[in-house]
Amino acid sequence: xxxxxxxxxxxxxxxxxxxxxxALRDVPRDERPEEVEVTREYVDSHVSGDxxxxxxxxxxxxxxxxxxxxxxxxxxxxxxxxxxxxDKGIQSLxxxxxxxxxxxxxxxxxxxxxxxxxTPAELDASDAVITLAAQGIALTGTIVLDAGPGQGRRALxxxxxxxxxxxxxxxxxxDVPPAIRxxxxxxxxxxxxxxxxxxDIELDRVEGVHGPRTLAVVLISD
Amino acid sequence: xxxxxxxVVWLGSPTFPKAAHTALQDTQLRRNLKHATTTIRDKRLRAxxxxxxxxxxxxxxSQIKDRVMRHLEEYLLQLEASVTAAGGVVHWAQDARxxxxxxxxxxxxxxxxEVVKIKSMATQEIGLNEALQDEGIEATETDLAELIVQLxxxxxSHILVPAIHRNRTEIRDIFRREMGKHGIPAPDGLTDxxxxxxxxxxxxxxxxxxxxxVAVSGANFACADTxxxxxxxxEGNGRMCLTLPETLITxxxxxxxxxxxxxxxxxxxxxxxxxxxxxxxxxxSLWTGVTxxxxxxxxxxxxxxxxxxxxLADTAGRSALHCxxxxxxxxxxxxxxxxxxxxxxxxYPGPIGAVLTPQLVGVGTSEHADSLPFASTLCxxxxxxxxxxxxxxxxxxxxxxxxxxxHRGGLPKPEALAMKGAQVVFGSPRRLALAERxxxxxxxxxxxxxxxxxxxxxxxxxxxxxxxxxxxESFRTWWRKAGRG
Ligand code: SF4
Numbered sequence: 017x018x019x020x021x022x023x024x025x026x027x028x029x030x031x032x033x034x035x036x037x038x039a040l041r042d043v044p045r046d047e048r049p050e051e052v053e054v055t056r057e058y059v060d061s062h063v064s065g066d067x068x069x070x071x072x073x074x075x076x077x078x079x080x081x082x083x084x085x086x087x088x089x090x091x092x093x094x095x096x097x098x099x100x101x102x103d104k105g106i107q108s109l110x111x112x113x114x115x116x117x118x119x120x121x122x123x124x125x126x127x128x129x130x131x132x133x134x135t136p137a138e139l140d141a142s143d144a145v146i147t148l149a150a151q152g153i154a155l156t157g158t159i160v161l162d163a164g165p166g167q168g169r170r171a172l173x174x175x176x177x178x179x180x181x182x183x184x185x186x187x188x189x190x191d192v193p194p195a196i197r198x199x200x201x202x203x204x205x206x207x208x209x210x211x212x213x214x215x216d217i218e219l220d221r222v223e224g225v226h227g228p229r230t231l232a233v234v235l236i237s238d
Numbered sequence: 239x240x241x242x243x244x245x246v247v248w249l250g251s252p253t254f255p256k257a258a259h260t261a262l263q264d265t266q267l268r269r270n271l272k273h274a275t276t277t278i279r280d281k282r283l284r285a286x287x288x289x290x291x292x293x294x295x296x297x298x299x300s301q302i303k304d305r306v307m308r309h310l311e312e313y314l315l316q317l318e319a320s321v322t323a324a325g326g327v328v329h330w331a332q333d334a335r336x337x338x339x340x341x342x343x344x345x346x347x348x349x350x351x352e353v354v355k356i357k358s359m360a361t362q363e364i365g366l367n368e369a370l371q372d373e374g375i376e377a378t379e380t381d382l383a384e385l386i387v388q389l390x391x392x393x394x395s396h397i398l399v400p401a402i403h404r405n406r407t408e409i410r411d412i413f414r415r416e417m418g419k420h421g422i423p424a425p426d427g428l429t430d431x432x433x434x435x436x437x438x439x440x441x442x443x444x445x446x447x448x449x450x451x452v453a454v455s456g457a458n459f460a461c462a463d464t465x466x467x468x469x470x471x472x473e474g475n476g477r478m479c480l481t482l483p484e485t486l487i488t489x490x491x492x493x494x495x496x497x498x499x500x501x502x503x504x505x506x507x508x509x510x511x512x513x514x515x516x517x518x519x520x521x522x523s524l525w526t527g528v529t530x531x532x533x534x535x536x537x538x539x540x541x542x543x544x545x546x547x548x549x550l551a552d553t554a555g556r557s558a559l560h561c562x563x564x565x566x567x568x569x570x571x572x573x574x575x576x577x578x579x580x581x582x583x584x585x586y587p588g589p590i591g592a593v594l595t596p597q598l599v600g601v602g603t604s605e606h607a608d609s610l611p612f613a614s615t616l617c618x619x620x621x622x623x624x625x626x627x628x629x630x631x632x633x634x635x636x637x638x639x640x641x642x643x644x645h646r647g648g649l650p651k652p653e654a655l656a657m658k659g660a661q662v663v664f665g666s667p668r669r670l671a672l673a674e675r676x677x678x679x680x681x682x683x684x685x686x687x688x689x690x691x692x693x694x695x696x697x698x699x700x701x702x703x704x705x706x707x708x709x710x711e712s713f714r715t716w717w718r719k720a721g722r723g
Contacts, residue, residue: 025330028332032492035550036311040311042553049305052301057291059290062291153518156517163529169481170480171533174477174478175482192507196500196502201524206522209521212472216382216401217436218432225472226440
């Protein structure tokens with residue numbers, strides 16, 4: 017097998033585009049994409065009610081996935097976080113860059129910093145990771161990470177077996193459309209809805225395959 | 239360059255009626271299928287009912303896809319530019335052979351002899367695993383169901399749940415027998431508890447994830463304006479593949495492009511509820527080119543034609559390319575429920591496979607693919623379930639006409655082909671007729687929501703041009719009146 021050259025790819029591209037053009041002879045040449053109607057009459061959010069109702073729904077929906085949610089005030093957060101980590105027997109915790117120091121004030125175990133970057137094996141050997149989030153989505157019980165401050169690169173929230181995610185109430189969007197609008201497209205983004213799961217065996221849902229088997233959310237509201 | 243060669247049909251596959259006949263003898267298979275499809279059908283209805291604007295979302299989804307198809311060249315060029323600007327490399331492949339060659343060379347250039355893979359219809363379609371194997375590269379499927387299929391040297395039977403035809407005891411036996419040959423063996427005392435089986439897969443695969451330097455994925459969508467590519471999954475094996483290896487190679491059908499990032503608001507509502515019947519699937523990954531210090535350092539996007547432009551050329555068949563591979567149409571199909579996916583002999587089973595497979599390979603080129611449009615009762619359930627409103631029944635009728643035309647004067651006799659597809663599934667003409675009538679009744683009930691599943695272009699049938707096709711008449715009834723049966 018000889019290696020494909022850039023010329024091969026250019027030739028393939030020209031051939032594909034040529035075939036597309038001849039396949040679409042029925043499309044008027046001067047038609048612009050925007051002229052193909054898209055009626056966006058779907059609702060922007062299926063959630064009614066005030067911000068409190070949105071947050072309540074978020075909690076309910078995250079719990080539907082058998083993740084745990086602990087609601088705390090900013091002042092109580094460090095103690096609650098420490099308690100959760102202690103309850104789970106966490107000895108080594110991955111802490112992403114720029115994670116707020118204050119939130120870990122009560123945690124006694126050892127910390128793994130990602131600077132220099134932890135190897136996959138080191139991540140695998142850790143007990144848990146704690147991160148902030150970029151957003152929450154109430155209707156679907158989703159947490160969105162975008163590798164922003166306090167979240168770390170994607171591998172950090174993936175390899176450890178427990179993910180403790182700190183979400184602030186104001187970060188919770190009611191539904192998918194507003195959440196998509198708030199995303200920054202060029203950031204690597206992960207939507208997390210409950211712990212890793214599979215339904216591949218007789219469609220029985222089993223939590224915990226390759227991602228963290230436990231997802232614990234701490235929701236800080238004031 | 240040679241002309242494109244398309245083969246999404248498994249070599250040596252018997253025609254649908256023959257394969258279905260065999261499948262129907264397998265009572266274990268039928269029980270597994272019945273259980274699985276019934277479960278997911280009910281769940282999907284509940285998930286969909288939660289959104290009162292579901293029909294509006296479906297409409298928007300189908301319109302966005304329509305826009306993409308009509309302006310595919312423009313969107314692909316825009317996607318190429320934005321992926322390139324974000325540090326990715328775009329390749330173009332006309333057919334399976336070219337795509338496999340590109341992947342092989344990219345893997346070789348990294349000095350790798352193994353790759354980890356995320357379940358992907360496109361790579362199954364091109365037979366990538368086999369092609370890599372021929373070049374001495376081992377590809378490991380990391381999706382649990384795909385792993386089950388791969389370990390057993392089996393064939394997948396469902397788009398979403400490829401091992402739907404295996405029950406827990408069969409899976410336990412496969413793990414016990416095969417895992418050790420490919421890496422970490424199944425633990426002693428492995429039971430058939432799904433949780434225990436999933437744990438065995440976790441341990442078996444984790445070692446491979448941590449070691450892998452190259453991953454291969456498909457894509458659920460790619461946004462032309464930003465170059466963002468997305469993969470929707472459940473287990474986290476996708477995230478492992480997309481995040482840990484240094485090199486990521488994504489193979490994507492050209493029809494998967496979306497105009498803009500904002501369109502995700504439609505598809506991330508439609509897809510999870512239609513496929514796994516969840517409000518949201520556990521994990522969705524979006525990435526744009528490469529991000530220094532986070533994830534792969536190299537990203538290659540291979541844009542695959544492999545018969546798609548052929549499908550695009552048929553204005554009545556074009557919308558088969560709208561498919562977002564949710565598998566809802568499989569789960570509601572009475573034929574699929576009885577025969578399972580492997581009878582379709584194609585990587586695309588069920589109703590969507592029956593319209594996509596013959597178009598990708600070309601009508602009139604394979605007896606097998608030509609038999610697929612007949613594997614239906616035209617009950618219309620697939621259309622109602624489809625999140626992007628693909629009118630599969632109408633397309634089936636259109637393709638039947640094309641098949642008949644292409645066989646004019648040749649073999650096999652179209653009439654023989656025609657009735658056997660669905661009839662064999664239901665055992666007798668009488669039972670097929672009953673199934674069709676029930677389908678028509680169901681169609682009327684659900685059709686209130688704007689269903690237009692009637693076999694409209696049936697009049698294209700040569701020799702029957704003057705036979706009117708009454709509304710909601712089953713294909714079989716019509717066929718008989720048309721003097722064919
Ligand atoms: S044809 Fe429609 S229902 Fe079937 S898999 Fe494709 S998108 Fe889903």
